[in-house]
Amino acid sequence: MTTSLKNSAPELLYLLHGEPEDLALAARTFRAADIAEALLTLSPDLAAKVLGALPFDLAVQVFDEPELAHHRAKIIRLVKDPAASQLIEAMSADQRADLFRELPELDRPRLLKALDEETRATLKSLLRYAPDSAGGIMTTEFVSVPADWNVERVLRHISAVGQAKETVYAIYITDPASGALQHVVSLRELMVADRTIPVSQASDRRTPLTVGVSTDREEVARVISKYDILALPVVDADRRVLGIVTVDDVIDTLVREVTEDVQKFGGMEALDEPYPSIPFHRMIKKRAGWLCALFLSEMLTATAMQRFEGEISRAVVLAMFIPLVMSSGGNSGSQATSLIIRSLALREIRVADWWRIALRELPTGITLGTILGVIGFVRIELWQMLGLFDYGPHHTLLAATVGFALVGIVAFGSLAGSMLPFLLKRLGFDPASASAPFVATLVDVTGLVIYFSVAFLILRDTLLR
């Protein structure tokens, strides 16, 4: 049974108006993540009150939840001062840096001044890194020990300092002289090792996986998930460990990236905040931009149609299949795009593989187009035979036009859909950016040209004479 606390927000409010001890006691049965979720639904004012009424260690855990990220800055400004700085002091270093990134310029100096020297120095160094880099998501609370300690001593060290660390399950073994990272040993390896051997002999002695501060957080997520490790050290040029990124940060990163990708893929800017709570005007802003851009480029279809005005007026029946052939191109393009975006994201393929993909998508597109072309041909002939609609004396030529146009358009859609993510990536954009609607627009315009060209070739002596 997973405890899902839909109603913890009202419950917290109710308890807030009773005895403070009741709230503290009841809150003990809640989990930090659930309380954080409940706080999201309260006004910053009330959230600050609830936070103030919780036992301090629970309040710290709640305030440390990454879920609260976008609300933390608003809440902390309403917490009275000794409590506010105590809370910030007690947060983990990565979440604290996130909080300060969100704080308005105005509040920063006041809260910064209230912190102790060491916390302030760490915070300032973390704030130097971009929020989507390894430096920006790492935390500084890790366990590192010199290589000449023995296993027993390391275990005793962990018992002493373990409470305050983000993780104690990966221990970083450093060169006693230079402080450079030599090996990583897991707590499990230490537990099963002989207690008297030097700690460096308890590890598997392979060169540890590391990243630099500027490594993209998606790459960090990829390394952690590929190698199934609990934490990845971030090192400087001299291989000194500056911080670590833990697996739970990576899950948060993965979930966030997926949301962004799906939204971009749906043809809009990433919202960057939960859909149910984003204000109306901000949502319009995030959606209107791309919608207008797509609308403006889709205007090319009107321009293309104007060129074929003569054809349409001579054969109105041609216009009837425009939506059908256009959407088929868009659908096949959207399939190809989604395949390539995922394959690129999983590193199954590289940008340099583009021509191999092209050589694969072209026959795929032709095959799929032929299938649809045959269905389209049969549909028109069938309707004619059954007397459902009269396409005129040249119905077979019309059916052939639709059929051949579909082959060309679906093939073009697959090709364009598969190549666009490569192009976007090559140009330095995220391949997921609005790819599907973008492909649809590209394929729509080209599809019209293909359709009318095929029509001209097949019907020039009959319908289009």
Next chain:
Amino acid sequence: MTTSLKNSAPELLYLLHGEPEDLALAARTFRAADIAEALLTLSPDLAAKVLGALPFDLAVQVFDEPELAHHRAKIIRLVKDPAASQLIEAMSADQRADLFRELPELDRPRLLKALDEETRATLKSLLRYAPDSAGGIMTTEFVSVPADWNVERVLRHISAVGQAKETVYAIYITDPASGALQHVVSLRELMVADRTIPVSQASDRRTPLTVGVSTDREEVARVISKYDILALPVVDADRRVLGIVTVDDVIDTLVREVTEDVQKFGGMEALDEPYPSIPFHRMIKKRAGWLCALFLSEMLTATAMQRFEGEISRAVVLAMFIPLVMSSGGNSGSQATSLIIRSLALREIRVADWWRIALRELPTGITLGTILGVIGFVRIELWQMLGLFDYGPHHTLLAATVGFALVGIVAFGSLAGSMLPFLLKRLGFDPASASAPFVATLVDVTGLVIYFSVAFLILRDTLLR
């Protein structure tokens, strides 16, 4: 530096033809995940040879990599028999169950017989569960101790058995009499605790989070990522722990689900295997089904157009804006769909919230539609004024038709796009299934009707007389 071994496949092959010791030695510098990745690019025959030449413990690690999942069955059939069963014995229980799920019926009895009694019993019990349930992804190698042990004894127990467990970082404390789960304690809590107290006093004593065997793996992933835990116990009706799901399984699950969702969202069946290695005919099969379904439903646009044949022949100029207005409806629908799919997946909203979303998407759609409508109106009037195209004497009415139709179509697109995921979910389907192209088709047909209805209202006394 993250070691990326693009060329380890050829290197492994090269070493295979030299001294076996060279291969074994060189392989020591590789990581299991990298060797597994290299094996993916080799034929099962060669992969089996490489696996046979690796030191046994490394071979086990490589064979245990979830990345190999779809190839393991093909490889193990080509490994000679004592080696094959040794390898299977040494795998983790969850990966072993996966392997047997992939094995052809023919090979199962032979390999099953070679396993020892206990392994076989565990395997058979795991195979009873659906592969996408908690039971299907859990492993049975966890540490559990009776509540009356003290911390010191538990730590010594972990040192003794830790090597063979999937994780030693979460320890399950059970009732000494019934074996039911009482608490979970982390190794970190044990490390910092007084060694003489009972283990149950070292934990936070909250009711532990658990799931049942039939819980969906996506729900398992959600719980683990929400509560930032390293492993989640799977319990039976009497709260006895049957197995655990670890955080790295969840990452694999997340990545796989995302791939499936993106592919379904792109309008196709999930491939279930990597894009670069899927055979041509299987890819066509996965893509043609949905493409044909969408094509057949999109045929409704042709039927709708047939109804408006009269209007089009009287005012060919109306046909020119069909692709533009249709695609705008599709784009706004695709935005709304992607927002709702993600929001549902993140549990930000529930199916019961549908009406609240509808009340939100309708004004959003009207606003977005008005923005596009104004642009569309200006575009037509501008082209007319600048003499770029002659839309005839009723150009202002035509521009108004396009403008008002856009308001209606974009609003309908947003509404339909946001409601479809709810409908799919309500009907028991995955909301991500082909949603975007599905919405596009729905919006295309309705869009035509809206467009021609608006045209009829505005132009009935002029162009359409």
